[in-house]
Amino acid sequence: MDEVQSLIQGFVVALSFKNLALMFVGIILGVIIGVLPGLGGANGVAILLPLTFSMAQTPGGTTSAIILLSCIYWGALFGGAITSILFNIPGEPWSVATTFDGYPLGQQGRAGNALTAAFTSSFVGALIAVIVITFLSPVVARFALEFGPPEFFAVYLLTFCAFVGMSKEPAFKTLASMMLGFALAAVGTDPVTGALRLTFGSTAMLSGFDFLVAVIGLFGIGEILITLEEGLAFKGAAAKINLRVVLDTWKELPRYWLTSLRSAAVGCFMGIVPGGATPASFMSYGVARRFSPNGDKFGTGQVEGVVAPETAAHAAGTSALLPMLTLGVPGSPTAAVLLGGLLIWGLQPGPLLFIEQKDFVWGLIASMYLGNIAGLVVVLTCVPAFAAILRIPFSVIAPIIIVICAIGSYTVHNSNFDVWMMVVFGVAGYAFKKLSYPLAPLVLAIVLGDRAEASFRQAMLFSQGDMTVFFSNRLVGTMTGLALLLLFWPLLSWLLRRLRASA
Amino acid sequence: MNQGRDAQPAFRHRTAEIVVAGFIFLLGAIVIYDSVRLGARWGDDGPQAGYFPFYIGLILCASSAVNLVLAMLNRRDKDRTFVEVGQLKLVLTVLIPSAIYVALIGWTGIYLASAVFVAFFMRWLGKYPWWKVAAVSIGNSVAFFLIFEIWFKVPLPKGPLEALLGLN
Numbered sequence: 123m124d125e126v127q128s129l130i131q132g133f134v135v136a137l138s139f140k141n142l143a144l145m146f147v148g149i150i151l152g153v154i155i156g157v158l159p160g161l162g163g164a165n166g167v168a169i170l171l172p173l174t175f176s177m178a179q180t181p182g183g184t185t186s187a188i189i190l191l192s193c194i195y196w197g198a199l200f201g202g203a204i205t206s207i208l209f210n211i212p213g214e215p216w217s218v219a220t221t222f223d224g225y226p227l228g229q230q231g232r233a234g235n236a237l238t239a240a241f242t243s244s245f246v247g248a249l250i251a252v253i254v255i256t257f258l259s260p261v262v263a264r265f266a267l268e269f270g271p272p273e274f275f276a277v278y279l280l281t282f283c284a285f286v287g288m289s290k291e292p293a294f295k296t297l298a299s300m301m302l303g304f305a306l307a308a309v310g311t312d313p314v315t316g317a318l319r320l321t322f323g324s325t326a327m328l329s330g331f332d333f334l335v336a337v338i339g340l341f342g343i344g345e346i347l348i349t350l351e352e353g354l355a356f357k358g359a360a361a362k363i364n365l366r367v368v369l370d371t372w373k374e375l376p377r378y379w380l381t382s383l384r385s386a387a388v389g390c391f392m393g394i395v396p397g398g399a400t401p402a403s404f405m406s407y408g409v410a411r412r413f414s415p416n417g418d419k420f421g422t423g424q425v426e427g428v429v430a431p432e433t434a435a436h437a438a439g440t441s442a443l444l445p446m447l448t449l450g451v452p453g454s455p456t457a458a459v460l461l462g463g464l465l466i467w468g469l470q471p472g473p474l475l476f477i478e479q480k481d482f483v484w485g486l487i488a489s490m491y492l493g494n495i496a497g498l499v500v501v502l503t504c505v506p507a508f509a510a511i512l513r514i515p516f517s518v519i520a521p522i523i524i525v526i527c528a529i530g531s532y533t534v535h536n537s538n539f540d541v542w543m544m545v546v547f548g549v550a551g552y553a554f555k556k557l558s559y560p561l562a563p564l565v566l567a568i569v570l571g572d573r574a575e576a577s578f579r580q581a582m583l584f585s586q587g588d589m590t591v592f593f594s595n596r597l598v599g600t601m602t603g604l605a606l607l608l609l610f611w612p613l614l615s616w617l618l619r620r621l622r623a624s625a
Numbered sequence: 626m627n628q629g630r631d632a633q634p635a636f637r638h639r640t641a642e643i644v645v646a647g648f649i650f651l652l653g654a655i656v657i658y659d660s661v662r663l664g665a666r667w668g669d670d671g672p673q674a675g676y677f678p679f680y681i682g683l684i685l686c687a688s689s690a691v692n693l694v695l696a697m698l699n700r701r702d703k704d705r706t707f708v709e710v711g712q713l714k715l716v717l718t719v720l721i722p723s724a725i726y727v728a729l730i731g732w733t734g735i736y737l738a739s740a741v742f743v744a745f746f747m748r749w750l751g752k753y754p755w756w757k758v759a760a761v762s763i764g765n766s767v768a769f770f771l772i773f774e775i776w777f778k779v780p781l782p783k784g785p786l787e788a789l790l791g792l793n
Contacts, residue, residue, distance in 0.1 A: 173777045294691045298649050301685040305656045308678040312663075317674035320659045343723070350719055351712040517751030518743075522765055524723055525739040528730065529769065533779055538731050545727055549720070553645055556707065557638075575677045583671045 125257055132484030135185055136492055144190045145489060149497045150504075152197015157205055157508050160346035160523045163198035163439070164455040164565070167191050168334040169342075169530030171463050178467040185485040191463055192443070192486065193493045195456050196248065199439050200501045201508065203240035203432060207233055208509055216400045216435040219407040223420060223427030230423055234367035235374075237505055239425045240432045242375060243382060245498045247433035250386040251393065251440035252490045255447075259476070259487075262448040266473040271580035272591050274449075276601035278574040279592075280608070281451050284395050285563040287608030290404075292558065299554065300563035306331045307571020314579060326539040333568035335531045337459060339544040340561050342527040344551020346520060368502060371425070378429050381410045385430045389437025393453050394444050406434035440490065447483060448473060451570065455562050458569045631711030638705040642696035649689040656682030718750070734784030740766040 135141070155166035174187035202217035207224035220240060227236035269277070282300055289296050309320045310330030321327040375382075385406035392402035410430035411420040420427045442453030443460070450471035452458040464471050469479060476483055501508070531544040554561060585591035593599040607614075660675030660682055667673070708716070722745060729738035744762035747753045753761075773779045774792075783792065 294688045297688040301681050304681045312674040315674045347716050350715045517746050521743045521746040541727050579672050587667050
């Protein structure tokens with residue numbers, strides 16, 4: 123029951139007036155970011171990260187800073203549903219599956235029901251994930267205290283192999299995009315020997331590529347370029363939510379408890395192993411369609427078809443913070459950006475965080491409970507205001523978003539070079555997205571590249587270059603074995619299919 | 626109207642696949658080259674600086690080589706459109722001004738450049754009357770100035786205009 127006691131203390135930290143105010147600011151900013159094309163959870167948090175530098179210097183400031191940033195993340199998760207249901211434009215990749223049934227509902231004049239169902243099930247998914255985090259993360263952290271360099275490298279390996287094994291994109295494209303991230307992470311000064319790598323005499327490259335700039339370019343500029351192709355007009359259903367609609371929908375929702383539970387389980391699993399919110403939402407939509415008695419009506423405007431992907435997306439998005447806090451391995455690009463924030467503020471994510479920074483960790487976990495309640499209240503009451511943002515013409519909003527992205531990239535290191543890199547990453551993001559190269563492994567590789575390399579080299583020093591160190595005990599051997607299984611999974615499943623076809 | 630021309634493909638899917646895979650292969654080759662230069666073997670005191678990146682470069686080259694071959698063998702994608710002429714035009718109408726905007730930041734500072742950039746878009750693509758253009762573009766820059774320089778004390782690049790106004 124240690125966890126409950128720590129959690130109560132966390133609530134004491136999170137319930138200060140300042141932190142509660144930041145929570146609401148974060149949620150509102152987050153929903154706006156989630157609604158706008160080109161701005162999403164990952165790059166929204168990346169752009170606002172520099173603003174927290176001075177905030178984090180004050181006592182207790184790191185907790186306030188993480189509460190602000192994580193609430194932006196929850197807000198963005200909520201915001202994606204609004205554009206999917208009203209405009210058939212998924213504001214975020216994980217809300218694509220929400221458009222399948224959400225938009226038809228909106229067309230039938232039941233937008234209010236669809237929105238209420240989406241927000242409520244988002245809330246339920248997040249809540250279940252936070253409960254999982256509350257009770258599972260201290261266990262994982264205690265377990266991870268025993269880890270040495272080989273074990274940590276095995277965790278990194280597992281993370282990256284999971285991308286290859288579980289992503290929808292072609293395996294070799296996933297691999298190429300991931301290795302590109304590692305190569306970008308290697309640019310600059312070698313942390314061990316101090317040698318200059320891949321700089322080719324350029325001073326701008328000395329400090330390497332910052333993943334925040336990559337995130338802003340890939341997800342921000344790249345997304346705007348893709349949105350442009352599809353034309354500039356937004357045509358949407360009107361958004362009206364009143365208390366009657368909310369209560370009616372809430373009466374209907376308990377019927378889908380099994381779908382919710384199943385989707386939350388899929389979401390939590392996909393968030394902890396780095397599958398991410400997007401595949402989780404598709405997967406649970408598919409599962410719900412197969413198991414629901416109304417499965418054949420999915421796609422025509424079923425409330426259940428909104429409940430399933432939204433629950434899973436929020437559960438995955440939230441539980442992606444579990445490995446970030448306990449192991450220092452983020453489960454999603456946005457979690458990676460939050461991890462970057464922790465490092466900048468001078469906190470070392472990983473098992474020691476649960477011992478040395480108790481207030482920070484439990485304040486954050488408590489704020490997840492409160493932030494999602496605040497989020498539910500904000501989105502239910504302010505939907506029309508947020509939907510109005512989308513009616514701002516593109517010729518006004520697009521340049522402003524590009525300006526925001528440019529400012530965000532500049533403030534990372536106060537360098538103009540980074541703003542240029544943002545444009546380059548933007549073009550790359552556009553091409554990668556159209557050719558279905560996944561972006562998440564690229565971003566995670568840039569973030570984790572240095573540390574994966576450091577633990578690899580330490581492990582190699584330990585063993586004097588003997589690779590069998592990654593199989594030297596049961597723990598590290600299991601993780602490495604699992605990683606290799608996931609890595610070769612696309613090949614194995616291809617072989618299995620062939621065998622079955624020929625039999 | 627040249628509706629017909631706009632719907633034509635500017636690039637085919639296969640071409641784009643080959644160009645991107647080839648480009649990534651090239652990057653991988655650069656990584657390998659530089660890692661070998663630094664030493665990619667086992668030194669006296671453990672792995673040398675190029676040890677880890679060398680293998681990264683190797684996998685990068687190998688996987689993009691596979692992508693390259695797959696793209697060339699793929700018959701289904703041969704005639705699929707990657708981007709239509711009209712779409713490419715739209716993308717470039719944002720991309721080129723954005724590049725000019727970034728170049729301008731180094732010259733005039735971010736606030737003036739942003740105001741010009743927003744004004745250009747509103748006038749050229751949105752055809753707004755001048756007073757609206759001026760209000761939004763200047764208001765936008767002033768708002769960012771207040772947020773960053775005053776409230777959060779994060780200095781952004783400034784140029785001759787700010788010096789003239791004594792805001793540096």
